[in-house]
Amino acid sequence: MTDRLPHPQLLLGLAALRDRALAADSLNALAFSIANDPYALLRYHQGLVLAQRGEDLELLCVSGLARPSEDSPYLVWLRRASRWLAGQLPDATPRWLARDAVEPPEDIAEGWAEWWPSGIWCIPLHDRDGKRLGLVLFLLEAPPAETLLPLMDGLWQTWAHCWAAFGGQRRLLAWRPSKRQLLVALAVAGALMLIPVRQTALAPAEIVSRQAEIVSSPIDGVIERMQVRPNQPVEAGTLLFSLDETTLKSRAEVLGKEVAVADAELMAASQRAFDNPQSKSELTLLNGRAQQRRAELAAVQAQLQRTRVRSPRAGVAVFSDPNDWLGKPVVTGERILQVADPAQPAMLIQLPVADAIALEPGAEVTLFLTAYPLSPLKGEVLETSYQARANDEGVVAYRLLASVQGQPEHARLGLHGTAKLYGERVVLGYYLLRRPFAALRAWTGL
Incomplete structure (x- = not known):
């Protein structure tokens, strides 16, 4: 009785073989263990592990070497031989197949004689x-004990x-729908695609004032000083900025002296005209010259008065950094700042051409400010x-210019955000395919 017990x-x-199989963390690791670990017990020439893939068998591992990556003659023959071997195994019972006891096809028999043992x-x-x-093959010279x-x-x-x-997930991935399921999915x-939805578009936007007046430079010159700060409340007549007066004052002094000279020449000619009749003809010329000098002086003095620019209305001064303007040359009509009414906010929207949709006055707009993302503005x-x-x-x-409903406190001038524009209702298919169709037409010209 003791002699019949296994060693x-x-x-x-x-x-140990079972423990290694249970410790495998993937199907490839399991196949490697199956192909290589039993060698100490079976002493086979080669171990092959093949996975069932529908009607075919896929080679997972060959003992003693990595899986070949190219279609060698042996692998091409092995695919045909594995399909024949699968047909010789009707159930899950292991079976010993000897070359002399079976009658494989001629091409398989030739390969067996060349590459496999008996x-x-x-x-x-x-x-x-x-x-x-799957299928596990051990190439042996004799059947195991x-x-x-x-x-x-x-x-x-x-x-x-x-x-x-390991194969549970693979089976799920290998699921293929039937023809009926495909037709039902296409119908759904x-x-x-026929569900009606509203067209929408996103665009950058900024809070501006509906009542804003541009303040520009009244003359050519250089900005000497900005008298207000950005977003500072101002009243009508508040000094906003001043231009450099050095050149105009010098011009005014020169013209003042020229006026005095012209007046002196005119007075001297008037006195000579009493004694010399010929001097009367010079009076008209000297009088015109004196008036010209006074007109030039008056023009320069008027420009001096315009170097101090004041606010035309009450509101808020809207401009960038004052240091950007100090010492900067400006020309007549160049925009310097805006005086805006903060009580009448509006949305200034820049809608890109690529995202444009059909919009009419009265279309709904929702603005999500970057500073207040949870408090959108309607308009x-x-x-x-x-x-x-x-x-x-x-x-x-x-x-685009849009209104702001109500009087929200966080609708401050200069804040930026993203505006969502709502257009007319269209079917879902048009909504999803509008831009691809537009891009296709732009590329193809159809």
Whole structure:
């Protein structure tokens, strides 16, 4: 009775094989263990692990080397031979196939004689539902000992259990819908494309005033000082900025002396005219010259008065950094700042041409300010520009002006955000495919 018990080393070896299979963290690692670890027990020429992929078998691992990446003659023949071998294994029972005991096709027999030994021990691996997971082939010169087969049944079951655990996700990925399911999915997708939705577009926007007056330079000159700060409240008549008066004052002094000289010459000519009748003809010329000098002086004095620019109305001074203007030469009519009424805010929207949708006055607008993203502003489109122009960022866009409903406290001038514009209702298919169709027409010209 003691002679029939298996050797302890054999039992330890089988336990080690099962432990390595259970420790595998992927299907490839499991296949490597199946192909290489049993060599100490079976002493095979080669171990092959193939996975069932529908009607075909995919080679996962070859013992002793990495899986070949090219279609060598051996691999081409192995694909045909594996399909034939799968047909010789109707169930999950391992089977010994000797070359002399079977009659394979001629091309498979030739390859067997060239590459394989005299026999193959074939072990099919199935899951609990009886579905074949893969095939394990051990190339041997003789069948394994009869006493070894019952002991290794537990090993085959462990391999199949681990394989099924790794292959569950692969089976889900390999699911393919039926023709009926495809038709139902297409019908549902077509119905969804007909759902009416509102066209929307996103565009950068800024809070501006609906009542703003531009203050420009009244004359050519150099800005000497900005008297107000950005966003400072001002009243009508408040001094905003002043221009350098050095050149004008020098000109006024010169003209003042020229006027005095002209007056002196005119007085001297008038006195000579009493005694010399010929001097009367000079009076008209000298009188005209004196009036010309007075007119030039009056013009320069008027320009001196215009060097101090005052606010035309009450509001808030809107401009950038004052240091950007100090010492800067300006020309007549050049925009310096704005005086805006903060009580009448509006949205200035720059809608890019690529995102433009059909909008009419009265279309709804929602503005999400960057500083207050959870407190959107509502409004309606008041006016739209007829022609698109490049903005400061170089993007060609339409200019839109929209109102702001109510009197929200956070609608401060100069704040930026993103405006969402709502257009007319269209079907979902048009909404999703509008831009792809526009791009296609732009590329193809159709």
